[in-house]
Amino acid sequence: MINHPSRHCTVKLQAAPARIGQVRRIVSAQLRYWQLDPLIGPAALGVTELLTNVHQHAQPDKTCTVEIELLFDRLTVSVHDHDPRPPTVCAAEPLDTGGRGLALIAAVSDDWGVRQEGEKGKTVWFALPASAPPPAADTALEPATVVALTQRPERERSKRGRKARTAAVG
Numbered sequence: 001m002i003n004h005p006s007r008h009c010t011v012k013l014q015a016a017p018a019r020i021g022q023v024r025r026i027v028s029a030q031l032r033y034w035q036l037d038p039l040i041g042p043a044a045l046g047v048t049e050l051l052t053n054v055h056q057h058a059q060p061d062k063t064c065t066v067e068i069e070l071l072f073d074r075l076t077v078s079v080h081d082h083d084p085r086p087p088t089v090c091a092a093e094p095l096d097t098g099g100r101g102l103a104l105i106a107a108v109s110d111d112w113g114v115r116q117e118g119e120k121g122k123t124v125w126f127a128l129p130a131s132a133p134p135p136a137a138d139t140a141l142e143p144a145t146v147v148a149l150t151q152r153p154e155r156e157r158s159k160r161g162r163k164a165r166t167a168a169v170g
Helices: 018-033 037-055 099-110 154-159
Strands: 007-014 063-071 076-080 109-117 122-129 146-147
Touching: 007 018, 018 037, 018 063, 037 063, 037 076, 037 099, 037 122, 099 109, 099 122
Parallel strands: 007 146
Antiparallel strands: 007 063, 063 076, 076 122, 109 122
16 A cells, blocks of 8 residues: 655756756755655755856756655655766865765765766656655546746846845834
């Protein structure tokens, strides 16, 4: 008997800094929807670290796919990119400003790893323990969620200046 059905969400994006923040919010919202609030912090941290690795290191492009899947009592977060080179765990010095991402993932997750996919790239994943509440009796399985984030054209972005908002306190 299946107590907790599979739940799945996929986000395709260019791993640019602004997109990384958007995906972090999407992952947080999806976990909140699945009533997995205790996993929001470690999942958001882990996906941020993996996407930052894609942004900083992936060749030939920064296109990637983030997947989160809840299967029974395990949440798996994975990031696939087109760079076949495996990530390396670094021994960062105390004053280094980088090199700790995979160590952080190892610290907050139950397990993590890399699936090499030859010329198609690789998938780096981590898993978190989850205990999801069973779905309500009158609800069917929801379909997988797929989100694609696209870059706005340069001229359109430049038209939208950010204005500071102030509030008067009286």
